[in-house]
Amino acid sequence: MLRVEQLSHSFHNASESVKVLHDINLFIEKGEMVALLGSSGSGKSTLLNLMAGFMKPSSGRIFIGDKDIVLLNENRLAEYRRKHIGFIFQSYELIPSLTVVENVELPLVFHTLSPSKRKKKALSLLEQVGLSDKTDLFPSQLSGGQQQRVSIARSLISEPYVIFADEPTGNLDTRTEEEILSILQRLNAELDTTFVIVTHEAEVAEQMGRIITLKDGVLI
């Protein structure tokens, strides 16, 4: 369901062009939970950002389902991302002025679903991540692990084909990391949502169904 073919990417600055991904090919099945493992600078975030449609590759193809997202123009790509792709960031990226439930509802603002149905859905997801008692608080009133659980609920609300997570436990202590990983594993099993999780920690990667390793921009 997620297929990358001959993907390469270079960054250009004033004087030079630096190639950071070299001819990447990979296939991820629906419902898989995959770790993208590699040391700092190996190109993990670049690959994730390309697959999530945050930027365009220098060359290659990225199919999500049967759609090559590289061919979409900026507007179409933004719409596609909003409807079909979920994202979990290391630093949560919640909106501080919105409550927990409003943050979770946010990806559905352009959706045709009525406000009451949106809220119902958000509350149900917050229950699934164990935050039913925090729905009307603001992000600053939550711990890091709780904020990450809000962002997990938010990533699921549009029922995306795939959720990309960039070092989702990078800011958390070991015990909270375990909690977050077990929530992701449970959601993966229960909802059959596909997860691609970037990490530089082998212990985190070992808890996923499959490990894809990047070294110096090459899959090994």
Ligand SMILES: Nc1ncnc2c1ncn2[C@@H]1O[C@H](COP(=O)(O)OP(=O)(O)OP(=O)(O)O)[C@@H](O)[C@H]1O
């Ligand atoms: N916008 C950019 N402009 C120029 N070079 C970049 C840019 N973004 C990333 N790079 C370079 O591309 C390479 C891969 O970076 P990337 O962030 O994908 O690695 P990473 O494996 O995710 O690293 P980390 O674990 O430290 O986040 C690095 O050498 C980095 O310096």
